[in-house]
Amino acid sequence: MSRAEMEKFISTAVPPLEDTRVVDTDVHIKYNEEIRREVARYMDKPYRNYVDPDTTADSYPSHGWPKSLGGARKFNLLEVASPQELDETLMQGFGVDNPIINIFSPIDKVLKTERAVAEARAINDFMLDHFLDENDDIYGLATVAARDPEAAAEEIDRLGDEEQIVGAYFALCEEFNEPMGDPSYDVMYQAMEDNDMTPAYHITGIHRKAPVLRELETVAAWHNLGPIWSAQHAITSLVFQGVPEKFPDLDFVMLEGGLGAWIPGMMARMNREYAQWRSELPLLEQSPEEYLRDQFYFGTQPMDEFNDPDHMRQVIDMIGADSLVFATDFPHYDFDHPDTLSKFLQHLSDDDKEKVLHRNSTEVFGLP
Amino acid sequence: MSEHNLGPADQLDEGDHLIVELKGREVAVYNIGDDYVAYPNWCPHQGGPLCEGSASGTVDRCFDRETLETETMWVKEGEVVVCPWHGWEFDLRENGFLHDTDSTLPSYPVRVEDGNLVVSL
Numbered sequence: 001m002s003r004a005e006m007e008k009f010i011s012t013a014v015p016p017l018e019d020t021r022v023v024d025t026d027v028h029i030k031y032n033e034e035i036r037r038e039v040a041r042y043m044d045k046p047y048r049n050y051v052d053p054d055t056t057a058d059s060y061p062s063h064g065w066p067k068s069l070g071g072a073r074k075f076n077l078l079e080v081a082s083p084q085e086l087d088e089t090l091m092q093g094f095g096v097d098n099p100i101i102n103i104f105s106p107i108d109k110v111l112k113t114e115r116a117v118a119e120a121r122a123i124n125d126f127m128l129d130h131f132l133d134e135n136d137d138i139y140g141l142a143t144v145a146a147r148d149p150e151a152a153a154e155e156i157d158r159l160g161d162e163e164q165i166v167g168a169y170f171a172l173c174e175e176f177n178e179p180m181g182d183p184s185y186d187v188m189y190q191a192m193e194d195n196d197m198t199p200a201y202h203i204t205g206i207h208r209k210a211p212v213l214r215e216l217e218t219v220a221a222w223h224n225l226g227p228i229w230s231a232q233h234a235i236t237s238l239v240f241q242g243v244p245e246k247f248p249d250l251d252f253v254m255l256e257g258g259l260g261a262w263i264p265g266m267m268a269r270m271n272r273e274y275a276q277w278r279s280e281l282p283l284l285e286q287s288p289e290e291y292l293r294d295q296f297y298f299g300t301q302p303m304d305e306f307n308d309p310d311h312m313r314q315v316i317d318m319i320g321a322d323s324l325v326f327a328t329d330f331p332h333y334d335f336d337h338p339d340t341l342s343k344f345l346q347h348l349s350d351d352d353k354e355k356v357l358h359r360n361s362t363e364v365f366g367l368p
Numbered sequence: 369m370s371e372h373n374l375g376p377a378d379q380l381d382e383g384d385h386l387i388v389e390l391k392g393r394e395v396a397v398y399n400i401g402d403d404y405v406a407y408p409n410w411c412p413h414q415g416g417p418l419c420e421g422s423a424s425g426t427v428d429r430c431f432d433r434e435t436l437e438t439e440t441m442w443v444k445e446g447e448v449v450v451c452p453w454h455g456w457e458f459d460l461r462e463n464g465f466l467h468d469t470d471s472t473l474p475s476y477p478v479r480v481e482d483g484n485l486v487v488s489l
Binding site: 183186187190242245246247274275276277278279280282283284287 | 413426427428429431433436438440454455456457465466467468
């Protein structure tokens, strides 16, 4: 990323949020060729050769998003690939004190499970060496290959003592993965609970598993439905399979499903389904709404935009400040600036504002 | 309080029930084996005829955190009635809906007197 690109991105009209600590739970590090080259060095052959851009002509399967956005805009507004770039943009420019980064890799889409397991491990070592070890303010989410839950559990155990790796990152509805509440994943959740690591679930476009989305005519229509479906898919699977009941010390963080009326809507809808079909869900000991309020946290980005801003304040009140964690999705094109969310929190007490901007996330992820 | 003689108690085998109209309301009386219970034939959800169905059992499941094994069991045989409208499960012995055990129904005392079922309203 050039300095000119960086300076162009940071708006002088919106000052960084400086009067309170800000923890950002959704920060993407671009898995570009430079990083792949570094990650490959942590790997053995043959899979090292699959990852190193200098030894393979293969590209990764597309993540399915319309990268070019019709040629008008970039999906990544910036390619943040180093802690220095993170510091000069998100941290200094936006006023984020503690980014929780994820390496935005496509390992869930590669064909070979062995390769995905090896690449995940290498990505984590890269993240530790290049981002976390020299930067106490930055935290990270582990990359794991959920399609091999035993291997994922081993990787979580391996990273358990790393204080700056505070959770594991799961891309939702990926081709080779099961629904997130599938009992085969219990071994991963057991490992996370044992190691005080928090699962964080990030939306995807789910076009591979929901081909009906391809029938929609526009990017806007697709993006309107795909991500939120993947978030709802995960929540439904996790709660109805009883994962919060099985692992009561775990919290579950939903990223990029958005801050909107769909969250209380899911609580109410799942309550009704549970009451109607309880015998199918015998592990549950309380209503879905109680699990969602007690053990789930929702990233604040992207914020839905009502014509009447008061409606967003009502939505925030319905969800409650106890259940929200601040997120930017930086540096993707649909990020939210902390200042924008802050304006929607003005009706809350100082205590509740701090919960959303940093206290919930420090508690959930165990940050100092 | 009024008392109502519903006839011989042995008309209800274990697991059976009858619905009678008493003082303008439908009341269901169940034989749950070692006891008789009576409730209104009314579901607090949307007012459906809760007791139209027979008493049956339901599914329970337990999970072992260490072995990660789950066991599915059939429990409460003859003690659970399912509302035919929306499927709410009612526990006849415990007086509570299984999805929300704090949600109860008014219950009516039932006794067997001289071989007859007597319900008090």
